[in-house]
Amino acid sequence: MKTTDQIVVYPIIIKYEPDDTDCPYLVTIPDLDNGMTQGKSIADAIAMAEDYIGTTSLEESLPTSNYALPQTKKNETVTLVRVNVSEYKRKHDNKVVKKTITIPNYLNELGKENGINFSEVMTNALRDKFSI
Template sequence: MKKVYPVILTPDQGEYLVEVPDFDIMTQGKSLADALDMARDAICLTAVDMQEDHKALPKASAIADVKAPAGSFATLVDIDVEAYKRRLDSRAVRKNCTIPSWLNSKAEAAGINFSEVLREALENRLNV
């Protein structure tokens, strides 16, 4: 689920404070890019928690309705909650596969990590 939410950024001694009004949360970043990444992370983490609690996500405010105080500015942050959840789910899943005995012997002799090779091959094949 992709959405866009407004945030308010306030420069503070070379860093940025970030307010996310629709979620009533705050975060910060060491640079503008870091602040936007932190905002995205905070929104997604809060959204995942809300979904697990069967709560609806807040409707995104229009950027024109967001009033930034003097010295601050409003911008938009895009989120993809489903992609964020996939990144969080890094648990290992056991899979059995069959290969020829001669190939197994050569791979073991070469110290090949079968799980790593399969993961890399799947990521390559799926372009992820």
């Protein structure tokens, strides 16, 4: 974590709904216009909420949370989740950015002759380098 990373904390409501056998834990995130997701367990539900918040951060600016824990009803659990938005974006933002690289001319010519997509080659090489 870098000291300038954006960290957000949001309350979530987890409701157990035993009728849904695959993902019986329904998650509501009130601060995100009642965003919803599901989980197979409490831990999975929390992870899904973190992912929902992170994914939302890729698409729009996140609102400020007041950190107020909502009142619970029967079969509900309320907790806070913390998401390092900056780290999430570093790992999941697939937006394409232009980079200029320098390679020897003979490799450039061979690449053009063989129809090589240099961006694809560089992307794959970086994925291999970072083991992702």
